[in-house]
Amino acid sequence: MSNQPTGAQLVISTLKALGVETLFGYPGGAIMPIYDALAGSGLKHILVRHEQGAAFAADAYARATGSVGVCMATSGPGATNLITGIANAYMDSVPVVCITGQVATHLMGTDGFQEVDILGICLPIVKHSWLVRDPADIPAILAEAFAIAAEGRPGPVLVDIPKDVAAAHVAVSSAASFPEWTPPAPDAGAIKAAEKLIEQAKHPLLYIGGGVEIGDASKEVRDLVARTGIPAVSTLKGIGTLPTTDDLYLGMLGMHGTRAANIAVQDADLLIALGARFDDRATGKLNAFAPNAKIIHADIDPAEINKLRKADVAIVGDLKKTVAGLNPKMPGIQKWVEKCKADKWEHRFKYNAPGKGIYAPGLLKSLSEKAGDKFIAACDVGQHQMWVAQHCEFAHNRAHLTSGGSGAMGYGLPAGVGAKLAKPDHHVVTISGDGSFMMNIQEMATLNRYNIPLKIVLLDNSSLGLVRQWQELFYQENYSEIDLSDNPDFVEVAKAFGLSAFRITHRHEVEGALDKLLAAEGPTLLHVLIDPRENVWPLVPPGASNAEMMEERWDEPLDSY
Amino acid sequence: MSHLIHIELDRLEGSLLRILGLVERRGFNIDGAELYDLGEDKRGLSLTVRPRDLSRSLDILGLQIDRLYGIKRLASDPRGQATPSPTEPKAKINA
Numbered sequence: 067m068s069n070q071p072t073g074a075q076l077v078i079s080t081l082k083a084l085g086v087e088t089l090f091g092y093p094g095g096a097i098m099p100i101y102d103a104l105a106g107s108g109l110k111h112i113l114v115r116h117e118q119g120a121a122f123a124a125d126a127y128a129r130a131t132g133s134v135g136v137c138m139a140t141s142g143p144g145a146t147n148l149i150t151g152i153a154n155a156y157m158d159s160v161p162v163v164c165i166t167g168q169v170a171t172h173l174m175g176t177d178g179f180q181e182v183d184i185l186g187i188c189l190p191i192v193k194h195s196w197l198v199r200d201p202a203d204i205p206a207i208l209a210e211a212f213a214i215a216a217e218g219r220p221g222p223v224l225v226d227i228p229k230d231v232a233a234a235h236v237a238v239s240s241a242a243s244f245p246e247w248t249p250p251a252p253d254a255g256a257i258k259a260a261e262k263l264i265e266q267a268k269h270p271l272l273y274i275g276g277g278v279e280i281g282d283a284s285k286e287v288r289d290l291v292a293r294t295g296i297p298a299v300s301t302l303k304g305i306g307t308l309p310t311t312d313d314l315y316l317g318m319l320g321m322h323g324t325r326a327a328n329i330a331v332q333d334a335d336l337l338i339a340l341g342a343r344f345d346d347r348a349t350g351k352l353n354a355f356a357p358n359a360k361i362i363h364a365d366i367d368p369a370e371i372n373k374l375r376k377a378d379v380a381i382v383g384d385l386k387k388t389v390a391g392l393n394p395k396m397p398g399i400q401k402w403v404e405k406c407k408a409d410k411w412e413h414r415f416k417y418n419a420p421g422k423g424i425y426a427p428g429l430l431k432s433l434s435e436k437a438g439d440k441f442i443a444a445c446d447v448g449q450h451q452m453w454v455a456q457h458c459e460f461a462h463n464r465a466h467l468t469s470g471g472s473g474a475m476g477y478g479l480p481a482g483v484g485a486k487l488a489k490p491d492h493h494v495v496t497i498s499g500d501g502s503f504m505m506n507i508q509e510m511a512t513l514n515r516y517n518i519p520l521k522i523v524l525l526d527n528s529s530l531g532l533v534r535q536w537q538e539l540f541y542q543e544n545y546s547e548i549d550l551s552d553n554p555d556f557v558e559v560a561k562a563f564g565l566s567a568f569r570i571t572h573r574h575e576v577e578g579a580l581d582k583l584l585a586a587e588g589p590t591l592l593h594v595l596i597d598p599r600e601n602v603w604p605l606v607p608p609g610a611s612n613a614e615m616m617e618e619r620w621d622e623p624l625d626s627y
Numbered sequence: 628m629s630h631l632i633h634i635e636l637d638r639l640e641g642s643l644l645r646i647l648g649l650v651e652r653r654g655f656n657i658d659g660a661e662l663y664d665l666g667e668d669k670r671g672l673s674l675t676v677r678p679r680d681l682s683r684s685l686d687i688l689g690l691q692i693d694r695l696y697g698i699k700r701l702a703s704d705p706r707g708q709a710t711p712s713p714t715e716p717k718a719k720i721n722a
Contacts, residue, residue, distance in 0.1 A: 189645050190652055194696040197640040214696060369690035 068235040073201030073227065074099035076238060077165065078107045080208040086136055088112065088127065088487055090120035094140025095180055097167025099232035112487065112516065114480065115508040117144050121151020122477050122506070123484035125160045126444055126467050130488040132282070134215050135160070140167040142180030145226075146187065150474055152222045153191040157471025158303065159280055161220035163211050168197070170230040185226050193221030201234045206242040217247035219367040220280060249281075249366060249384035256381040257391045260338075260362045263379055264394035267336035267360075269402045270296045273319070276303025276470065277341015277365055279463040281385035287340060290389050294396050296338070297406040299327040301348050303470045304341070306460035314403070316410050320348040321606045322452040325413035328604075328612040330406050334359045341365055341385055344374040345471065354611035364388045415457060421623025422573055423597045426450065426525050427457040429576050430497065433523065434458035436580055437493035441465060444485050444494060446478030446502030449531040452602045454497050465492075476505030482520045483512050493521070493584060500526040500553050507559070513589035514564035521583050522565075522591040524556055527598040528627075535601045539616070540608065560591040567591040572626045595627035629658060629677045630685050630703055637697035638668040646698055650676055653691055654683040671701075 071079065077100050081089070088110045093101040104111055114120045117139040124135030135155075139148050145166040155162045169178040185197050194214050196207050204227070211223040264270055278287050284307045291298055291314055298308055299319040308315040317324030319331050331337065337359040342348070349355040352374060363370070363377035364385060371380040381388050419425040430453050434441050439461040445451045445468040460466050467485055469477040482496030503524055513520055530548040537545050560567035566586055570579045570593070583592045603618035636642045643662070650657055659675035678685070685703060692700045 185641050186644060189641060189648050193694075195641065199640075219694075367694070369687060369694055371690075372684070373687050 070235040070237050072099060072103065072232065073198070073204050073234050073236060074103040074232040076201065076204040076236070077208065077227065077232065078103045078109065080205045080242070081109060081136065082107070084209065084212050085133075089136035089138060090114055090123040090127070090484065091138030092117050092120055092140070092144060094144045094167065096141035096169050096229045097138060097144070097165075097227075097232070099229060100138065100165070100167065100227070112483070112512065114483070115511050116506065117147035118151055118476065119480035119483070119506050119509045119512065121148045121162070121164065122154065122474075122480035123487075124162050124164075125151060125155045125158075125477075126481035126484035127488045128155075128160050128162055129467050130442060130464055130485040132464065133161075134212050135162045135484065136165070137162065138165045140180065141169050141184070142182045144180075145184040146182055149187065149191070150472075150476075152188055152224065154469055154472040154474045154477065155222040156191040156193070158276065158469070159220050160222070161215035162222040163208070163215050164222060164224045166224065166226045167232070168226045168228040171199070171228045172230070174228065185224065188224050191222070192224050195224035195226070197226045198228070198231050201231050201236040202238050205238060206244075209242045209244040213244040213247060218249065219277075250382070252364070252381045252383035252388040252391060254391075256379055257388065259379045260364075260381060261392060261394040263336055263360055263362055264294070264296075264338070264392070265397055267397065268399065269334045270336040270338060270399060271330050271334040271359075272296055272298035273331070273337050273339045273342050274298055274300040274304035274307045275340060275342025276301060277385060278304060278307045279341075281341055281366060283341070283385040283389050284463050286386050286389035290392060294394065295399065295403060297330060297403055299323070299330060301342055301345065301470075302455055302468060305455055305466045306463040309461050310459045313407060316406055318455050320612065321350065322456065322602055322604065323348075323606075323612070324410070324415075324456065325604055325615055325617075326406065326410040328606070328615060329409050329413075331356050331359075332611075332613045333405075336360050336362065338362045339364065340389065343370050349374070350606045350612040351610055354613070419624050421597075421625060423624030423626040424570065424573050424576060424594055425624060426594070426596050426600065427453045429523075429580070429594065430454055431457040431459065432577065433495065433580050434460070436584055437495065440492040442485050442489055442492045442494045443467065444478050444481035444496045445469070446496070446498040447473050447475045448499045448502055449527070449535065449600075449602045450497055450499045450525045452532075456602075475502040478502055479506045479509045479522070480512075482522065483509055483518060486518050486520045495521045495523055497523045497525070499531060500524065500528060500550055500556070501530045503556070504553070510560060510563035510565055510589070510591075518589055519587060520589050521586065522560075522589075523583070524591060524593050525596055526553065526556065526593060527596050527600065528553060529598045531598070531600075532602065534598070538601070539605070556591065556593045560593075565589045565591050567593060569593040569595065571595045597624040597627065600624060629675050632674045632676060632689070632692070632703040633701040634672045634674065634692065635665065635699040635701055636670045636672055638670060639697045642697055643670075643672070645695060646672065646674075646692065649691060649695065650674060650688065653688055654679050655688060
């Protein structure tokens, strides 16, 4: 036997040299040499029960920590099962390195067993990708993969390693390093031009996107708000940059945004977009979005500037330095600020829903308040996701983990696995719906195996609620394939996986149940039955301007179930 | 209106597919493509592209190409006429 390391051993030693401690994966034929090298390596490998769970868990691990998440899968179906997670990381700019096994080089292109061209399949949804042909390249490729995943606008990177390349011995003595990337400094002239626009504005508004969190510029944005007094709205991914309790924070904008946020955007004469990309869920009808506003657009990615809305001033570069560098002499905007605050008060959410049924928005608000500063929500996708964005309180960023651009149902549970492992001292709560939960329900086995004390709030309306809502409002109540009333007994299912679980059906049970959930020691599921007729409000209809919000109607009391 | 884009590709797995896929996915038809050998692990690619609708900007497409690794945009000609590439092609090869 050769004393030289194998390609697989180089994978493991390089991951360790790059600082990886935890990774998520699932073994199989083509990746067996790497799993052979993994055993006894000291790396903490979390064996998920579906590769999609590995990709989502790595994504959430990265979001919660700000470091690169790592997942592994074998060739063919193992690799294709990662794809939804890779696309999710791409859409939300999350740094994830995905390592896949590939069939041996001589079998590639022959339709070999479990062969799939994963590099080709993933080209549109990765920041970059490699097929490793020479084991000697492994340290350099992995080091570069980590650097590319994290630098600038982050994203997923795929490294596909054929089985023979992983098994081959090679004379490589040390792990490669890759030069540290420094974000480009913003142009001083552009900052001056931005300051001038701010000084001329009567109705300035900050539009905070996920790029602020990614660019580690949250403190700078908070300072900017404090020194200028400019009110702010955020995107779904920008939630938590400002404390949601901040007077000047008007809430999320867009389709399910707050009325105060959308009114402010429509009335603004200057929109200062920070790490935001004018996504269609945020803007509504694009040519009616912020119709009176000049635009300052600051982003690390020049390809986002002028993509959907022309910028009057563009600042490309390090967002931290950009925001810290903005020191305008503030004009008198007190009237504008007072109007924004008055709108916020007038259109505040109300929690006195009639009836005895559980009002999910009220439950979620209470959950976040009880969990406090250490609350981290790992959301699934649907009505509950929008209720979390609207009603939960967040004290900081990297706490609201949600599948934004991709809207991938099934994210919540594996994301909770990744986030709780990343932040064991936090109250990490997966908030899911009965549709989403079934998509990765198998990851309860992962919670049980590693005794990960994740808490789960499962809001069950026995239907695909957001689809049902749209069918009610925009498809003449033609309910098509949204009934999930034959769901299994989720409490019994959770118990069968080894979790603690209990159910509530009436509003008076909510507070005690939340206390019990947060105090529980191990992984625990709270099953909450809610009225299937409940909708998410407000709502901007598809194709409409954000000024045309539909409002909440409480025509009938909520039933308990 | 057609545009001609000159691109330099590193000889990396998937680089040609990567650039062609991006151009089509971002809303441009590819009306012509010529691949050249530039030596030293580089290839040159000249693409004639046409936006599928007026909302698609060649400037944005260029910036999206710039985000790719191992792929370098050399020049683009919005007049739609072939102009010499800054790096003179050495020998034409089959794409």
